[in-house]
Amino acid sequence: MATSEEEKPKLKPTKIFKCKNPECKAWVRDEFAATEQACPICKGPMSRSMRHLPAVQNKPKPQPRKPKSDF
Numbered sequence: 112m113a114t115s116e117e118e119k120p121k122l123k124p125t126k127i128f129k130c131k132n133p134e135c136k137a138w139v140r141d142e143f144a145a146t147e148q149a150c151p152i153c154k155g156p157m158s159r160s161m162r163h164l165p166a167v168q169n170k171p172k173p174q175p176r177k178p179k180s181d182f
């Protein structure tokens with residue numbers, strides 16, 4: 112029988128913001144961070160960093176087009 116390979120997510124270096132508090136392990140992806148990102152847990156300042164994360168599958172979402180007219 113063929114061994115089925117588990118799909119391992121490829122890790123790629125991703126920009127993140129991490130909390131400056133060494134006791135706080137909060138971090139957020141850069142793409143989800145606000146411009147002035149504060150720590151969601153301790154509300155402290157965050158600093159830019161890099162982290163190897165599984166690549167996000169960017170599936171093109173079918174954007175529902177709003178009809179310009181109500182017809």
Ligand SMILES: [Zn+2]
Binds near residue numbers: 135137
């Ligand atoms: Zn924090």
